[in-house]
Amino acid sequence: MRFRPCIDVHNGKVKQIVGNSLRDSGNFAKDNFVSEKGAGYYASLYRERGLSGGHVIILNPAGSEYYEEDLSQAREALAAYPGGLMLGGGVNADNAASFIEMGASHVIVTSYVFRDGEVDLERLEKLKKAVGREYIVLDLSCRKKDGRYYIVTDRWQKFTVQQVNSDTMDMLAPYCDEFLVHAVDAEGKGAGIDTEIAAILGAWGKCPVTYAGGIGSREDLEALRVSGKGKLDFTIGSALDIFGGTIPFEWAASFKE
Numbered sequence: 001m002r003f004r005p006c007i008d009v010h011n012g013k014v015k016q017i018v019g020n021s022l023r024d025s026g027n028f029a030k031d032n033f034v035s036e037k038g039a040g041y042y043a044s045l046y047r048e049r050g051l052s053g054g055h056v057i058i059l060n061p062a063g064s065e066y067y068e069e070d071l072s073q074a075r076e077a078l079a080a081y082p083g084g085l086m087l088g089g090g091v092n093a094d095n096a097a098s099f100i101e102m103g104a105s106h107v108i109v110t111s112y113v114f115r116d117g118e119v120d121l122e123r124l125e126k127l128k129k130a131v132g133r134e135y136i137v138l139d140l141s142c143r144k145k146d147g148r149y150y151i152v153t154d155r156w157q158k159f160t161v162q163q164v165n166s167d168t169m170d171m172l173a174p175y176c177d178e179f180l181v182h183a184v185d186a187e188g189k190g191a192g193i194d195t196e197i198a199a200i201l202g203a204w205g206k207c208p209v210t211y212a213g214g215i216g217s218r219e220d221l222e223a224l225r226v227s228g229k230g231k232l233d234f235t236i237g238s239a240l241d242i243f244g245g246t247i248p249f250e251w252a253a254s255f256k257e
Helices: 039-048 066-078 096-102 123-131 167-177 195-204 218-227
Strands: 007-011 013-017 031-034 056-057 084-086 107-109 138-140 143-146 150-153 158-163 178-182 208-212 233-235
Touching: 007 039, 007 066, 007 143, 013 143, 013 167, 039 056, 039 066, 056 066, 056 167, 066 096, 066 143, 084 138, 096 107, 123 218, 138 167, 150 195, 167 195, 195 208, 195 218
Parallel strands: 007 056, 056 084, 084 107, 107 138, 138 178, 178 208, 208 233
Antiparallel strands: 007 013, 013 031, 143 150, 150 158
């Protein structure tokens, strides 16, 4: 289990938000923490601690009045830690290569590879051709509906028809280097992990998978280890002391394997 640090950018600020509160309308999100420091500060911190494989996420959509400010923050982070961070948010086959050139180790993609709620294999092929499978992380962030977990797109606001399960991961694995999965309904609440989705992800285990959502204590991390069979890397956001929480960043940073 390896700690993967994060930088989330919304309305031009580094933030930690409640995941299922995000709305494009009015550029709204319920904030847990808004930093006075820029994304470059956090990227430098991660670089100094030797933490690779983290991510910077642009949370406003392209076309938002804040998108360019978000992009500026992301660019600052990638410049501070070239090759050390993945970038997600509005990535598609046309712009993916530009983010790699900007310094991202990988691009993180969800919404682009879905059309009308279903996986679009033509877009996946186009994306793979644009940058190469080894530079792609597919985000399978999900929410539970009718007892099953479905991938959600458009900044976690729209349900697809695609369930998160071994069949889906087998289908998508040839197009990516890793998976990133936010348990959206647990994200930003620090009230415990979603053990069901962690178990699904841990049981698959055929390529690196990073879990995010709900880790608010050391006990939660142990629950993730058990549920995920020790196979999942993890992200902690608002629960970290550097984002206003109580979990020491230095403790989380010690998980490098």
